[in-house]
Amino acid sequence: MYLYDQYDQRIVDERVNQFRQQTTRYLEGELSDAEFLPLRLQNGLYVQRLAPMLRIAVPYGMLNSAQLRKLAHITRHYDKGYAHVSTRQNIQLNWPQLEEVPDILEELASVQMHAIQTSGNCIRNTTTDQFAGVAADEREDPRPWCELIRQWSTFHPEFAFLPRKFKIAVCASEEDRAAIHAHDIGVELLANAAGEYGFRVLAGGGLGRTPVIGAVVCDWLEKKHLLTYLEAILRVYNQHGRRDNKYKARIKILVKAMGVDAFREAVEREWEILRDGPSTLTEEAIARSKSFFTAPAYATLDGEASAQSLQARCAAEPIFGNWVLRNTKAHRVPGYRAVTISLKATGFAPGDVTDQQLELLADMADGFSFGELRTTHQQNMVLADVEESALYTLWQQLQAAGLATANIGYLTDIICCPGGDYCSLANAKSLPVAEAIQVRFEDFDYLYDLGPLELNISGCMNACGHHHIGHIGILGVDKKGAEFYQISLGGSQSKDAAIGKILGPSFSQEDVPEIVEKILATYVALREEEETFLQTYNRVGIAPFKEQVYAKTH
Amino acid sequence: MPKLIKDGDITEDNWLPADTDAEAPPAGHLPSLAQWQALPDKSGSALQLEPGDDVSNVLPSLDQLVLVAVHFPVFTDGRGFSYGRELRERGYRGELRALGYFLPDQIHYLQRCGFDAFQFSDEARLEEGLRQANLSAEHYQAAIDEPLPLFRRRV
Known part of the structure; x- marks a missing residue:
């Protein structure tokens, strides 16, 4: 994995000092709440319902054992003894003290970690395939490219105050395990007609209040142009993205408003200036990045x-x-x-x-x-x-250690945000809903019989739990002060990416497990041969599910 | 006279912020984009850009400008960072001033985007601003202050 040299270490250490000073100035009243807000957010610090939440960056999901031990120490010493893995592959602490955050950052820096740009209106942690480097369907290891993007986006002076947060994902395999269609920018490594590898660049995908599947901005880009092209996209977005309404500020709204062709033209115009400039990747830079992701010393086995x-x-x-x-x-x-x-x-x-x-x-x-x-x-x-x-x-x-639950890819392998128990943005709790579903579907034979199933839960429209792209998606909504849950079906995060369709009126928390059971019973009754839930849904549509779920009981 | 940070020190000058409602710039005030466009002679002129102004209007006259002030009505509106960089990348060499409500903590990024003068609407910020303007730091990306990205400089 990537290892810091003296430059990387200096950059991270300087940030720890800067944040320590900012925290002091805030506590002394020199910075107001509103002014400290983006500064702390860009260091991963939210103010939550019960306590601050610190989100620690795990670049494209890679950790080593020394970092894991440091995280264990931090959760024990500064928090309540547990951490949470987020849907951006990051690690969240739910109970740190504001005054101690600079110390936590210093501890992290000692093992080449940080919390830089894990929140705020800036470029967030780049994510990729968790099987990078080992997957059989991989075209090329995506991590050297993620690392180059990480370095380019870290403290980018032009893009620290964007209209809204900005997320990039990279896929370099046949199957998309990075959900690139649901990102502000999705990068897919693929070959052109001549068999040469380059990048297809998508923009304007995203979940949240208005879920959109990303549009192709560039069919095929020579590898060396990756950073200048990303810079051109960001520059168009920074100048023209809406800033009057935070719900319309993501790049997906801009791409929709301009139309993808006009957006592409604007990007190409900016790119003209940047193209072939100093940020064009050199062979040495690419080779250096690749040198950190070579195969480990595998044994030769029969x-x-x-x-x-x-x-x-x-x-x-x-x-x-x-x-x-x-x-x-x-x-x-x-x-x-x-x-x-x-x-x-x-x-x-x-x-x-x-x-x-x-x-x-x-x-x-x-x-x-x-x-x-x-x-x-x-x-x-x-x-x-x-x-x-x-x-x-x-x-x-x-x-x-209680870590051998055999449910990967099945119904109870639920993606779920922290929800109303912790998050001050949430409309509704999500954790008790996840647990109630897990309890209801404890029979593993039934679980396996249902086949691959992705059930995703978000406590609000911000969609941290990716409910739109779950085969079954559950969204917490606020109805006159009461928590209700809207269910959608047919979402998908793979190459056939799709946004789920809303089933109908929402349900109370107690009813959710039963509704999920009805949906699954409908699938089991309708499925043919080896059909998965998603295949059956795509064949029969939402109507039969609707009928069963909303049928009056006699 | 308004105080500002320039050339590593606190100094003052005579320019007052633009009065965008006026048809012509009142004496001593920076012209807004529309007022500047109406100037018959742009040589040695100054200008104040607002977020949302189309920078492409200014590009043909970069040689004639001596001062471009970019207004930050609120520090979270980051459009000015791109304006600064665009102007510099296209050859502007005059003074590039950040003006209005921004934070001392943003000066470093502003410098990287080509700004060389900083005028806070709250002059109590000047001292902290000066301290931060004189900090040095390492960076990954190419920018106006360091045209080579780290990957071309690593030893």
Whole structure:
């Protein structure tokens, strides 16, 4: 993974000092609340319902064991002993003290971490595939490009006060595991007709109040132009994005208002000035970035023998076999698998992880996966490089720590924002809804029978829980001061990206699990052969679901 | 006389902010874009840009301008950062002044975008502004103050 040199370290250290001074000036009254707000937001600090919330950046989801141990220490010493993995692959602390945040940032800097630009109207953490570097369907490792974007966007002087937040995602594989269609900018690495790899650039995707699928701004861009082209897009947005209404300030509204062709022309005009300028990537810069993401020292294993002995183990112990089936994934290197660790056990908030679990995960990363671990935008964690022969030992340790829930990609692997329990923006609670659904669907056989299912919950229109692109999406809404839940169906975050359709009038919190059950029963009754929920929905449409859910009981 | 930060120090000059309602700029006030466009002779002229002004109107006359002031009615409106950079990238060499309600904490970014003078509407900000104007820092990106990105400078 990427390692800081003296330049990176200086940049992060300087920021810690700056924020310490800003905090002092704020506490002494020199900076008003309104003035301190964007300064603290750009260092990841929100003021929440109960306490501040600090969002720590995990660039494109990569963590090493030293960082995990530091996070465990921080959650124990400055917080209440647990952290939360966000849908931007970041880590959130819900209970820090404002006065202690500079100290937390200093601790983070000591392990090459920070909270820079994890909130505020600026360019946020760039996200990508959690299986980068190991996925069988990968065209090229996306992480060197994410790192180049990270450096370009960190403290970009021109784009720190944008109309609204700005999110970039990179995909470099056949399957899109980074939801690039739902981002302000989506970058897809792909080959042109001549077989040469470059980037397709999408802009104007996004969720929130007005969900939109991104439009293609550039069909194919030579790699070296990546940063100048991004800069041109940002410049058009910074100058012309709406600033009069925060609900209309995202780039998706600008792209819609201008039309994608006019938007593209405006970008090309700005790009003329920047193109081939000093920010054009050099071969050396690309090679340097790639040098941090080389393959670890894999053992040379007999893939067939390894697979056979794993199979025997799975057959002998079906619970283990089931976990291997549900929570591990094929690896491009023979004898290895990528393991997803579920942070979705019933009874715990989706994405929450305790200090002790973080330390255990650090040990596991060291023992089983070359000292590295990844966070996922589905709010789980990944050990990407585990030898098949070590899976059983790993599983036993995970089980003992309550981290072996075999539900990856199934209904109870819910994406969920912190909601009204913590967030001051939320209209409604989301965590109790997630838990009630998990409790209702505890029967794993039924869960597996339902097949791959993404259920996403957001506590408000800001859509941090990505409800629009869940196969089933649940949105908390406020109706005359009471919390209600609107359900949508048919969303998708993959290459066939789609925004879910609203089923109809919203439901009370107690009713949600039963409604989900009715929706699923409708699917089970209608599905043909091996059809997934999404395939059935796409074939039959929303009407049959509507009928069942809203049918009067006699 | 209004005080401002320039050339690493606190200084003063005679320019007053634009009166956008007037047809012609009142004596001593910076012309707004519309007032400036009506000037018969633009040589040695000054101008105040507002957020939302179309910078392309100014580009043909960059050689004749000696002062462009970019107004920040509120510090969260970041359009002025792009205006500064566009003007400099297209060859403007005169004074580029940030004017209005911005924060000392933004001076560094403003400098990177080509601004070299800073006039706060609240003069109590001057001292902290001066301190921050004289800070040095390392950066990743190319900008007006450092035309080479770090990836072309790393040793």
